[in-house]
Amino acid sequence: MRYVYRALTRLGGHPAQRVMGAATIVALAATVTIGLFVVPPDATQGDVQRLMYVHVPAAWVAYLSFGVVFVASVAYLKNGRVLWDRVAAASAEIGVQFCALTIVLGSLWGRPVWGTWWTWDPRLTTTAVLLLIYVGYVSLRKVADNPIRRARWSAVVGVVGFIDVPIVHMSVVWWRSLHQEATVLRPGAPTIAASMLAALLLGFVAFSLAYGYLMAVRVRVGRLEDRSTLPVSQLSTPRARRPRPVEGATAKADPSHA
């Protein structure tokens, strides 16, 4: 019991975060077990179709992440609260991980089915563009040194960049594509067998929990990192009395910052 508790404390400081971390591990273990060993192989593609149970949820979480970036960016531009900027930054970073994972998994699936690792297909190309947009977003946050200017520029990119998400999703409908059309996120009933749909939905739950858990951790890390850019003289000052950053001043104003 002590070892279980110790393992749980490694998942995060807040009890809700620990519970979410544990739920994520259980859901991921169930997805792997059911996806690999329980659901039958596809009639035409065979075992390689099992990649669907991680590829599609990874793509869903990438959409979700960039959707959260969009909402948080709009909220930041509207009321200027630093919390929204932090949420957008966290979600973009996680979205980049999942978008890259989607491309890697698609490539692993495409090699045996299409006979190639990569092709300039509309779905693949628009997804690669999506990844580049948000890699640019994350890079922009590292380049801009003034926190207010960084937040404002990032929010604009977060709003404009989201335009590519519906383009990625609709690319298989709008253009002739090697990639199959949507089987779940489409108008009408899903077009796959019930057992496969159940495994896929479990994958959605597991990856969404992973997103929620990583967001909780990443927002907390963002807050710590923001505090570590404050001048040393302000670190012992209560938050309410800290002077607000002004445009034109650099974030790392203190020369003693390592």
Place this chain on the structure above:
Amino acid sequence: MHDVGYVTAGYAVSLLMLAGYRWRLAVRARRARRYLSTASGRATAERR
């Protein structure tokens, strides 16, 4: 038989990505906390 290799690689990459990113966040949190506790001269109350 080759299909199993692609599937195994896919699941392994997914789990490694999640674990690797979580580990990276833990490293960043530890580094920021260490800086804060050194700079402010007291232990920080926040845990990862």
